Amino acid sequence: MIEVKQVRYGVRKREILRSVDFHVEKGEFVGLIGPNGSGKSTFLKNLYKVLRPQEGTLSLMGEDLLTMSNREMAQRLAVMVQEQEAAFDFTVEEVVMMGRQARKGLLEADSREDRAWIRQILERTQLSSLAEQGFFTLSGGEKQRVLIARALAQQTPILVLDEPTNHLDIKYQLQLMELVRNTDCTVIAAIHDLNLAAAYCDRLYAMKDGIMVGEGTPEELLTSEFLLRVYEVEAEVLKGEDGTLRIFFPAPGKKRTSRKRAVKVAPEEDG
Ligand code: ADP
Ligand code: MG
Numbered sequence: 001m002i003e004v005k006q007v008r009y010g011v012r013k014r015e016i017l018r019s020v021d022f023h024v025e026k027g028e029f030v031g032l033i034g035p036n037g038s039g040k041s042t043f044l045k046n047l048y049k050v051l052r053p054q055e056g057t058l059s060l061m062g063e064d065l066l067t068m069s070n071r072e073m074a075q076r077l078a079v080m081v082q083e084q085e086a087a088f089d090f091t092v093e094e095v096v097m098m099g100r101q102a103r104k105g106l107l108e109a110d111s112r113e114d115r116a117w118i119r120q121i122l123e124r125t126q127l128s129s130l131a132e133q134g135f136f137t138l139s140g141g142e143k144q145r146v147l148i149a150r151a152l153a154q155q156t157p158i159l160v161l162d163e164p165t166n167h168l169d170i171k172y173q174l175q176l177m178e179l180v181r182n183t184d185c186t187v188i189a190a191i192h193d194l195n196l197a198a199a200y201c202d203r204l205y206a207m208k209d210g211i212m213v214g215e216g217t218p219e220e221l222l223t224s225e226f227l228l229r230v231y232e233v234e235a236e237v238l239k240g241e242d243g244t245l246r247i248f249f250p251a252p253g254k255k256r257t258s259r260k261r262a263v264k265v266a267p268e269e270d271g
Helices: 040-047 070-076 083-087 092-102 112-124 140-153 170-181 194-200 224-231 252-265
Strands: 002-011 014-024 029-033 055-060 077-080 158-162 186-190 203-208 211-216 236-239 245-248
Touching (some): 014 211, 029 040, 029 194, 040 186, 070 077, 092 112, 092 140, 140 158, 140 170, 170 186, 194 245, 203 224
Parallel strands (some): 029 203
Antiparallel strands (some): 002 014
């Protein structure tokens, strides 16, 4: 579905991505993790063609991304990023409709089919009652939902999300991840929260200093050793009853206290 080989991207003398390889199969939900400034957003921008790599190849559904027209790309891949919000002075429905427009010609009018699809998307994202409201008047969580609705309206096989759950309450984080998971889309998402990434992603890529330093299922990749190497913090990795990983970051000075307290609360589990 997506094949990236040896992509290098730099600005002046600064290397931001060095020889990045990346591969996604149809239907996968792939997470991109890594510390702040490791190059995740820059990598995704190369993937949705806002930036152009100095070296390497990218292909989307078997076709060369770099020679593909923007229109062709928009029919394959939709993007949800945070920074664009400032540009909107439109109603919720209008913003979502923009996603629909992206896959068509500028002068093509909205069809009945378009409008039906938009109605359905608004419902699925629980935005129907806000359809007429101005984007600027929404809360942060509502704005995020509109941005994901806009990406879904584009009706592409691939979704690219750059930290889609930032600034959301936990309820809305889960709601958004569920929503994305329940589409048929192949998803690539930079995710800040490792617990969220572990719970929802089929596979993870980890980036550090512009290099892909690891790849695997959450269970394969997210070990204490690995987290220490990539994030430079001590982490405790446990497994919940549902099989999902639970990752904790004990504050360095408090490790001993927190362990004692855990024993007190659940003494029978202290093996
Ligand atoms: P992440 O999304 O993982 O937090 P970014 O891709 O945003 O990381 O940034 C990676 C690094 O590249 C950062 O150190 C950032 O300062 C740098 N960077 C990004 N864009 C530019 C640019 N246009 N010019 C110079 N440095 C940049
Ligand atoms: Mg980023």
